[in-house]
Amino acid sequence: MITVTGASKSYGDFAALDDVSLEIPAGTLTALLGPSGSGKSTLLRSIAGLERLDAGTVVIGGRDLTAVAPQKRGIGFVFQHYAAFKHMTVRDNVAFGLSIRKRPKAEIARKVDDLLEIVGLDGFQHRYPAQLSGGQRQRMALARALAVDPEVLLLDEPFGALDAKVRADLRQWLRRLHDEVHVTTVLVTHDQEEALDVADRIAVLNKGRIEQVGDPVSLYDSPANDFVMSFLGSVATLNGVLVRPHDIELEREASVELVPQGHAAPARVRARVERIVRLGFEVRVDLATDPGERFAVQMTRSQAADLDLRVGETVFARASRGQDPQLVGASAAI
Numbered sequence: 268m269i270t271v272t273g274a275s276k277s278y279g280d281f282a283a284l285d286d287v288s289l290e291i292p293a294g295t296l297t298a299l300l301g302p303s304g305s306g307k308s309t310l311l312r313s314i315a316g317l318e319r320l321d322a323g324t325v326v327i328g329g330r331d332l333t334a335v336a337p338q339k340r341g342i343g344f345v346f347q348h349y350a351a352f353k354h355m356t357v358r359d360n361v362a363f364g365l366s367i368r369k370r371p372k373a374e375i376a377r378k379v380d381d382l383l384e385i386v387g388l389d390g391f392q393h394r395y396p397a398q399l400s401g402g403q404r405q406r407m408a409l410a411r412a413l414a415v416d417p418e419v420l421l422l423d424e425p426f427g428a429l430d431a432k433v434r435a436d437l438r439q440w441l442r443r444l445h446d447e448v449h450v451t452t453v454l455v456t457h458d459q460e461e462a463l464d465v466a467d468r469i470a471v472l473n474k475g476r477i478e479q480v481g482d483p484v485s486l487y488d489s490p491a492n493d494f495v496m497s498f499l500g501s502v503a504t505l506n507g508v509l510v511r512p513h514d515i516e517l518e519r520e521a522s523v524e525l526v527p528q529g530h531a532a533p534a535r536v537r538a539r540v541e542r543i544v545r546l547g548f549e550v551r552v553d554l555a556t557d558p559g560e561r562f563a564v565q566m567t568r569s570q571a572a573d574l575d576l577r578v579g580e581t582v583f584a585r586a587s588r589g590q591d592p593q594l595v596g597a598s599a600a601i
């Protein structure tokens with residue numbers, strides 16, 4: 268378990284971290300997610316001891332490490348641009364931490380072989396870093412960080428410099444690696460898809476503070492506020508309320524619905540179909556209201572086929588779930 272309590276860090280009069288408290292359970296893969304400048308790296312570097320906090324504590328596995336040097340914290344760290352030793356082979360790079368700890372040669376050889384297999388680089392041990400792809404280099408960096416059996420693995424946008432396809436592959440790979448190795452891992456990312464895809468838990472940061480912590484499903488389905496909702500996926504504004512594009516239903520007619528006494532009828536918004544876009548198996552319908560408010564609705568191809576919408580026609584949109592408690596109450600009562 269990593270426990271950060273009351274962490275604050277300022278650069279001049281700018282507060283990069285403002286009284287942040289966070290618990291990271293042992294064995295989890297936790298993502299620190301937020302826009303650029305929200306303080307993710309500062310928090311990660313503070314856990315690593317690479318940044319000195321103005322106030323607050325960092326406790327890992329029950330030990331208060333706030334004043335302990337980075338190399339004595341039992342952490343492995345991987346940066347976006349990993350600085351490999353260029354003159355050393357992949358094997359020697361991975362073995363580095365074990366060699367300087369003077370571990371027996373046979374133990375080093377066995378461990379490095381195991382790690383290279385885990386990260387999918389067996390067969391590459393005699394290459395030099397310049398002879399690896401960007402993705403392979405980052406995997407080597409992970410193997411090197413894991414070699415010394417860290418209590419905690421800290422990853423700062425480790426796939427940030429790679430192209431989208433390689434990134435997507437590597438995050439699947441990281442998830443599988445984590446399921447195999449189980450080391451408590453903290454991943455900094457500004458990519459909500461990456462966080463939702465790999466993490467057990469996500470802490471959303473904004474302006475040096477934590478907005479919400481939770482598992483991906485609860486954050487996506489029950490965001491604590493508009494910032495978290497917008498940051499975790501696309502949103503539409505319907506009658507001034509934020510709604511996910513696939514949580515909006517379209518109807519041809521403004522149907523009359525049974526509403527329990529004392530509840531207002533759920534709001535429907537009249538809108539014109541501006542554009543219908545096929546995105547693989549999904550369909551996005553772009554709409555505009557009379558006052559000129561634009562929003563998009565996402566649906567499956569079969570829903571779109573059932574509706575058989577035409578550009579230019581008028582439809583009625585309403586939130587189908589979640590965002591309007593009166594609406595939820597009404598549908599539950601029917």
Ligand SMILES: Nc1ncnc2c1ncn2[C@@H]1O[C@H](COP(=O)(O)OP(=O)(O)OP(=O)(O)O)[C@@H](O)[C@H]1O
Binds near residue numbers: 283304305309
């Ligand atoms: N050494 C420094 N000196 C001055 N300001 C700094 C320093 N390090 C970070 N900052 C500022 O602190 C804020 C938080 O930086 P941090 O790197 O933690 O953000 P981040 O969320 O990781 O962003 P990014 O995704 O862009 O890396 C930023 O506004 C940054 O400019």
